[in-house]
Amino acid sequence: xxxxxxxxxxxxxxxxxxxxxxxxxxxxxxxxxxxxxxxxxxxxxxxxxxxxxxxxxxxxxxxxxxxxxxxxxxxxxxxxxxxxxxxxxxxxxxxxxxxxxxxxxxxxxxxxxxxxxxxxxxxxxxxxxxxxxxxxxxxxxxxxxxxxxxxxxxxxxxxxxxxxxxxxxxxxxxxxxxxxxxxxxxxxxxxxxxxxxxxxxxxxxxxxxxxxxxxxxxxxxxxxxxxxxxxxxxxxxxxxxxxxxxxxxxxxxxxxxxxxxxxxxxxxxxxxxxxxxxxxxxxxxxxxxxxxxxxxxxxxxxxxxxxxxxxxxxxxxxxxxxxxxxxxxxxxxxxxxxxxxxxxxxxxxxxxxxxxxxxxxxxxxxxxxxxxxxxxxxxxxxxxxxxxxxxxxxxxxxxxxxxxxxxxxxxxxxxxxxxxxxxxxxxxxxxxxxxxxxxxxxxxxxxxxxxxxxxxxxxxxxxxxxxxxxxxxxxxxxxxxxxxxxxxxxxxxxxxxxxxxxxxxxxxxxxxxxxxxxxxxxxxxxxxxxxxxxxxxxxxxxxxxxxxxxxxxxxxxxxxxxxxxxxxxxxxxxxxxxxxxxxxxxxxxxxxxxxxxxxxxxxxxxxx
DNA sequence: TATTGGGAGA
Numbered sequence: 272x273x274x275x276x277x278x279x280x281x282x283x284x285x286x287x288x289x290x291x292x293x294x295x296x297x298x299x300x301x302x303x304x305x306x307x308x309x310x311x312x313x314x315x316x317x318x319x320x321x322x323x324x325x326x327x328x329x330x331x332x333x334x335x336x337x338x339x340x341x342x343x344x345x346x347x348x349x350x351x352x353x354x355x356x357x358x359x360x361x362x363x364x365x366x367x368x369x370x371x372x373x374x375x376x377x378x379x380x381x382x383x384x385x386x387x388x389x390x391x392x393x394x395x396x397x398x399x400x401x402x403x404x405x406x407x408x409x410x411x412x413x414x415x416x417x418x419x420x421x422x423x424x425x426x427x428x429x430x431x432x433x434x435x436x437x438x439x440x441x442x443x444x445x446x447x448x449x450x451x452x453x454x455x456x457x458x459x460x461x462x463x464x465x466x467x468x469x470x471x472x473x474x475x476x477x478x479x480x481x482x483x484x485x486x487x488x489x490x491x492x493x494x495x496x497x498x499x500x501x502x503x504x505x506x507x508x509x510x511x512x513x514x515x516x517x518x519x520x521x522x523x524x525x526x527x528x529x530x531x532x533x534x535x536x537x538x539x540x541x542x543x544x545x546x547x548x549x550x551x552x553x554x555x556x557x558x559x560x561x562x563x564x565x566x567x568x569x570x571x572x573x574x575x576x577x578x579x580x581x582x583x584x585x586x587x588x589x590x591x592x593x594x595x596x597x598x599x600x601x602x603x604x605x606x607x608x609x610x611x612x613x614x615x616x617x618x619x620x621x622x623x624x625x626x627x628x629x630x631x632x633x634x635x636x637x638x639x640x641x642x643x644x645x646x647x648x649x650x651x652x653x654x655x656x657x658x659x660x661x662x663x664x665x666x667x668x669x670x671x672x673x674x675x676x677x678x679x680x681x682x683x684x685x686x687x688x689x690x691x692x693x694x695x696x697x698x699x700x701x702x703x704x705x706x707x708x709x710x711x712x713x714x715x716x717x718x719x720x721x722x723x724x725x726x727x728x729x730x731x732x733x734x735x736x737x738x739x740x741x742x743x744x745x746x747x748x749x750x751x752x753x754x755x756x757x758x759x760x761x762x763x764x765x766x767x768x769x770x771x772x773x774x775x776x777x778x779x780x781x782x783x784x785x786x787x788x789x790x791x792x793x794x795x796x797x798x799x800x801x802x803x804x805x806x807x808x809x810x811x812x813x814x815x816x817x818x819x820x821x822x823x824x825x826x827x828x829x830x831x832x833x834x835x836x837x838x839x840x841x842x843x844x845x846x847x848x849x850x851x852x853x854x855x856x857x858x859x860x861x862x863x864x865x866x867x868x869x870x871x872x873x874x875x876x877x878x879x
Numbered sequence: 880t881a882t883t884g885g886g887a888g889a
Contacts, residue, residue: 311881471885512885
């Protein structure tokens, strides 16, 4: 038996990699490392220090594999970034060591199934659990509740919930969060209100569920209510969550208020709040404040670095992105798969083919990260945008993933841009076969076929659109004016100030024409006369919003607009003209990136 | 000896 003092020493290492290694070395030297329960304790200690490879090694070095050892490693694996590794471990446990899973093992496996979103595995575990001697265990039940919610079937979670006699806080919050994140707002609120005690944990679960379901306005409202209720904010999770909601809403005024609030509560140096604020400022087009907050985070992790890096990338600041990456490596930080999405994306939007190629290679070679479909799509975009069309086509057919709508779409826009007619038609046919979901893809396809006079294909595209009842999602844009935000819909002139806006836009257009503006109506899908098409463009929502902004804000201030779709080519041109004529900096966040318009130019260098 | 719920990046 391991002396109690030695067991206590292992437990006391609490998340410090150096301490675990030191204690492990001492145990080896004193010949205690194999005494039970040292192996299981070491596995857990390594796992708590985020040293999964070391935990695995400790597992492999153990003289005997028992349930304790398995449950320690399974708990670590199911919490890790690769929960799928729990499955081979389970098979090994069942066949090589002939061990039956107990409630500890079942709880961890259910949590792995939740993270893998594997309803099949989850249901199998549930069946096994019900037939096992542990079928009354509430910890496994809370894990199953979470699994059903994460797999999108909160009604099944409810059945497990109802089977629990005395419910603790974990059980309640698991289901509240599950209802909310699946968009079952009413159920979430009802359950929340019927909780015997509503602590910070429950509020955080509810609010984060709202944010996950995209109900950001609701989340902010709940946060206000929580404050009114006088709930003490002991930890920073809820702030990070609600700041994330403000980021999605692009609500800069609200975001600034939350920032001030974080300072008041003393969470300014908190990493998770800092990370959320960096993302919020970046999504609210205020990249300067994002940089400032990033500079103030004392202990930065890979998420902090990746957040600011992706922010700079979306704002088109390639030099900053590459400089940040160097600083990140110098600081000893290991980039992950998200970091590489940001890096390759930045290179793609700046046409840095060699640099992007080098990064794509180093991801696998130096960091052992297997490129995902998203990486291939970014890389494909980089090659094809920069004119390496045949290499891109070769890549799309040889890459280890089935190309999706985004991959073919990227290739199609590129060969359209580079006027490779034959390839355009080949790619378009492939894309059409996928029966894309995104209406803008059909617009692109229809344009490509129309330009090449493939009228039968144009007809086919239109027929599919009609069949699938695909209509282009209506465009809308919003802009913050004072404390509230104002929304503009394409083609709809607001009653109160519409006249003022249209008059102003007309003035702008006539000045633009003097400077050489010719409307580009190729993005208008409808069968209309040319002047009617121009009228359509004239009322695109971002123009209404920008005109409103210029009219209603102090001269010289920055105009920030958010749009739900991508800006069309013509609006992009118009924004450049307006920034020059009105002498205003205009920042538009569209569905894919940011455009900073200033003195007739855009930060995206025509890459979007 | 171990197990469950809320958090930040695409």
